[in-house]
Structure formats: C-alpha cells, structure tokens
Amino acid sequence: MKLSTYRGRQAATIENDRLRVTVMQEGGHIAAITHLASGVNPLWTPPWPSIEPSTYDPAKHPEYGGNSESKLLTGIMGHNLCLDLFGAPSLEEAAAGISVHGEANVVRHTFGETASGMTASCRMPGAQLDFSRRLTLNGDTLSFEETVTNLAPSDRPVAWTQHVTLGPPFIERGVTKFEMPGTRCRTFESDFTDGKGKMAIGKDFDWPNMPGVDGKTHDLTTYWRDEVAAGFATVLMDPHREEAYFHASAQGLTLTYRWKRSDFPWLGIWDECHARTAPPWNGRTITRGLEFGASPFPESRRAMIDRKELFGVPGYRWIPAKTAVTVRYSATLR
Numbered sequence: 001m002k003l004s005t006y007r008g009r010q011a012a013t014i015e016n017d018r019l020r021v022t023v024m025q026e027g028g029h030i031a032a033i034t035h036l037a038s039g040v041n042p043l044w045t046p047p048w049p050s051i052e053p054s055t056y057d058p059a060k061h062p063e064y065g066g067n068s069e070s071k072l073l074t075g076i077m078g079h080n081l082c083l084d085l086f087g088a089p090s091l092e093e094a095a096a097g098i099s100v101h102g103e104a105n106v107v108r109h110t111f112g113e114t115a116s117g118m119t120a121s122c123r124m125p126g127a128q129l130d131f132s133r134r135l136t137l138n139g140d141t142l143s144f145e146e147t148v149t150n151l152a153p154s155d156r157p158v159a160w161t162q163h164v165t166l167g168p169p170f171i172e173r174g175v176t177k178f179e180m181p182g183t184r185c186r187t188f189e190s191d192f193t194d195g196k197g198k199m200a201i202g203k204d205f206d207w208p209n210m211p212g213v214d215g216k217t218h219d220l221t222t223y224w225r226d227e228v229a230a231g232f233a234t235v236l237m238d239p240h241r242e243e244a245y246f247h248a249s250a251q252g253l254t255l256t257y258r259w260k261r262s263d264f265p266w267l268g269i270w271d272e273c274h275a276r277t278a279p280p281w282n283g284r285t286i287t288r289g290l291e292f293g294a295s296p297f298p299e300s301r302r303a304m305i306d307r308k309e310l311f312g313v314p315g316y317r318w319i320p321a322k323t324a325v326t327v328r329y330s331a332t333l334r
Contacts, residue, residue, distance in 0.1 A: 001118040030079035043078030044167030048280040053106040086159035087298035161293025181238040182207025188232040196275040199231035230275035234296035259329035
C-alpha cells in the first residue's frame with residue numbers, strides 16, 4: 001500500500017503488474033480500478049472539482065447544491081458504499097446531519113497495510129456501526145471482504161449497497177454492453193428526472209426488456225442511446241443461483257463483479273445522461289450505476305421498512321445487536 005493523492009485529495013493505492021486500485025481516505029470510495037496496460041479506469045470520475053467532505057460548508061460551497069446529497073457529492077467517486085441507508089434521509093435525519101446513502105461514504109477511513117493489499121475502516125457514530133473492508137489484489141482480480149459491526153444493544157435493519165458507478169470513456173452511448181442473471185424487474189415508482197426520464201414509472205418487466213414512456217421496449221443490455229436520459233430500475237438476481245454477477249464491456253475490456261446472491265439479491269440500474277441540470281451536475285454527466293445490494297430501491301429508511309419486500313424477496317437485512325456480519329465479493333478487469 002502507498003499513501004497518495006487523487007484529484008488533490010488524500011488516498012491510498014495498491015497495485016500489481018495488471019491493476020492499480022485507488023481508495024479515497026474520506027468516504028472510502030474505490031475511485032479507480034485502472035487497467036495498467038490500457039490506462040482505462042471504468043469507474044466514474046465526476047466532472048466537477050472534488051473536495052474532502054469534512055471541509056464542506058453549504059454557505060461556502062453553493063456549487064454542490066446545498067441539500068442532503070451535497071456532502072456526498074463533494075467527494076463521490078466510482079464505487080461508493082451505501083450504509084446503513086440506500087437513498088435519501090428523512091427530513092429529521094437530514095436535520096441531524098445524515099446525508100444521502102448514509103455515513104460511510106463521507107466519514108474518514110483509517111488505512112492499514114496487508115501482505116497483498118490494504119484495509120480501510122471507519123466508525124459511523126450516527127448509525128452506531130463500525131465498518132471495515134479488506135482489499136486484496138491477485139492478478140486481474142480485486143477481492144473484497146467487508147464487515148459491519150452493530151455497536152448498539154438492539155437489532156438493526158439496514159440497507160447495504162455497493163453503488164458501482166461507471167463513467168466515460170468506458171461508458172459510451174450505444175456501445176457499452178452489460179450481462180447479468182436478471183429475472184423480475186421494476187422501474188422506480190416515482191419520477192426524479194424532472195420529466196427527462198425514459199423509463200415508465202412503477203412498471204414490472206422481465207430482464208432486460210424495460211418499458212419506456214414512449215411505449216417502446218428498451219434493451220438494458222446496452223447503454224442508453226438517447227442524448228438526454230435518466231432513470232432507475234431494480235433487477236432481482238436469479239434466485240436459483242448461489243452467485244450473482246454483472247459483466248460490463250467496452251474499450252476492449254470487461255469489468256466483472258461477483259457476489260453471493262443471498263448477501264445482495266438486488267441490482268439497481270441507474271442511468272444519467274445529461275439529464276440532471278442542478279449543481280453540481282449541470283447537465284454534464286454520463287454514468288451507469290450498477291448498484292448491487294440488500295435493497296431494491298434508493299428510498300428513505302421508513303419507505304424501505306414499510307416496503308419490506310419485493311417479488312417475495314426481502315428489501316433490507318438485519319445486523320443483530322452487538323454482532324458483526326461479513327460479506328465477500330470480487331471485481332475482475334481484463
């Protein structure tokens with residue numbers, strides 16, 4: 001492990017002869033998984049300046065929008081952990097300082113070195129959770145081991161989502177291809193796109209044939225072909241498989257994430273193509289988020305618990321009192 005900087009911020013890197021992995025200290029984001037032979041990082045780097053979330057002041061930094069998402073957006077990169085919230089906080093949680101997708105992605109992480117990689121860990125004081133992640137490089141595969149410890153004397157229902165976001169040059173309209181063992185799907189049940197979405201609202205469908213607002217069917221195995229598009233759909237990973245995965249292919253490379261389906265039964269597809277015009281988006285962003293986790297939709301904690309399940313599959317998981325839960329998954333770029 002080597003302490004470094006990335007886009008002017010504190011970070012750490014690990015690398016071998018095939019990959020270089022960059023981790024941000026504040027927020028713990030996996031900012032880059034760089035294929036050394038080609039120089040391509042498939043993960044998203046936002047087009048706006050990045051600052052440490054701890055330095056964010058709404059009065060001094062209006063360019064980040066001034067809402068419950070702004071602190072996250074100051075430092076977001078690539079693979080973003082959503083814990084213990086996947087979505088927006090309630091008004092009361094926001095007033096208490098909780099930002100979109102929880103605390104793990106804005107607090108400072110402590111780095112440690114291992115024989116073939118590194119660790120990153122943090123405490124979430126609001127959620128009363130500890131989080132630790134071990135990253136190990138072996139050839140063209142990055143292995144993850146994550147542990148969440150409940151510090152509270154009561155059981156906790158939590159969202160736990162790996163918000164893997166891809167960006168240019170890896171994401172290209174009509175070019176980038178996707179594969180996954182998807183089954184039943186549903187588009188998001190509200191419109192967050194200011195009328196610029198291409199997905200029909202709250203529609204069930206079978207992977208990959210998504211219904212659009214134009215009455216046509218859109219194939220989600222290829223990135224949007226539209227000049228302006230946005231939307232979110234959740235995909236239930238095949239319940240008959242022990243392992244779930246996605247492949248994303250472009251630039252002569254394939255990025256594959258693999259995980260235990262029982263840990264993360266859902267994969268959310270978030271597309272953003274020049275649709276969000278509020279700061280800091282400013283109509284400049286192209287992404288696809290492939291967000292595998294314990295919850296089907298980015299929504300408030302109350303909505304998550306009220307929903308309880310979708311298609312007969314739970315929409316959150318429990319961390320028992322004073323107990324640690326560990327998951328393992330991997331990313332391969334070749």
